[in-house]
Amino acid sequence: MQLPNEDGAFYNVPFADYLAWPLWSQSTIKEARKSAAHAKAAREFKAEPTDAMILGTALHLAFLEPEDAREKIVTWAGKVRRGKEWDEFRSLYQDKIILTVNQTEQLAGMMQAMLASPFIKEISALISDVEITEIGQVCGLRCKGRADALVGKTGYDIKKVADADPWKFQKAIIDYGYDIQGAMYCELFELDRYILIAVEDDPPHDVVPYEFSGAMLRNGRLKLEACAAVILQAEKTGLWPGRSASPVLLDPPGYDLMG
Secondary structure, eight states: OOOOSSOEEEOSOOHHHHHHSOSBOHHHHGGGGTOHHHHHHHHHOOOOOOHHHHHHHHHHHHHHOHHHHHHHEEEEOSSSSOSHHHHHHHHHTTTSEEEEHHHHHHHHHHHHHHHHOHHHHHHHTTOOEEEEEEEEEETTEEEEEEEEEEETTEEEEEEEESOOOHHHHHHHHHHHTHHHHHHHHHHHTTOSEEEEEEEESSTTOOEEEEEOOHHHHHHHHHHHHHHHHHHHHHHHHSOOOOSOSSOOOOOOOGGGOOO
16 A cells, blocks of 8 residues: 555555555654654664564454454464574464464463453443554654554553553653653544553553543653654754764763762
8 A cells, every 4th residue: 555645544554554654653753852863763774573562563463453363473383483494484474473482372361361351341342443544744744643443532552561560651651752652643643532551461461551641641742842843853954963963971970979
């Protein structure tokens, strides 16, 4: 599917096509927190998915599109992912999501926990569309976004996490820029509420829904605007600088002072 000329919502867009569309996304825009060069690199160079990313993708597919999951997820039963047998297996299933035995067990545990969650049961009955793609203008940039699920004016996003503890997850929201994502998706999809569903990848596979407050979304919006300003300036000048072109003076941090 080629990049549409018009803005709006698009359904049943293959994920590979979505990734290939040369538009700004929440994951590339927020790299401008580091520098314009980092944002440009994130958009132009696609890193190989990590094991955590692969398991997260499998979780999304298993929960949101269970019929497709049966066909698209396979398990590698070997002890190591190298050698002739692994290369042949990977070549045979190159269009599938390949999980290890341990990852398959983690996925089964996460799915069992999600399906047992009262909150998940409540929203599952209301979800009609999943993996919705939207193209539109955000802060002067033509952007793309892919929402896991929408129910009216509420957006839901599923995150596989190591620890769903509120304090630790709040830190993860800041570190990974999920607040920027929330602010962007609220504008792009015209949402009033944004909820992240954290699912622990190890037992007991705790499932915790986190709703972003108005203050969280406003703060994310300010970060989004700052990132967009960096990108717009770089696009205008054709210059994509890194963090600093001159020496950065470093002092010892307070916790390391000897007196």
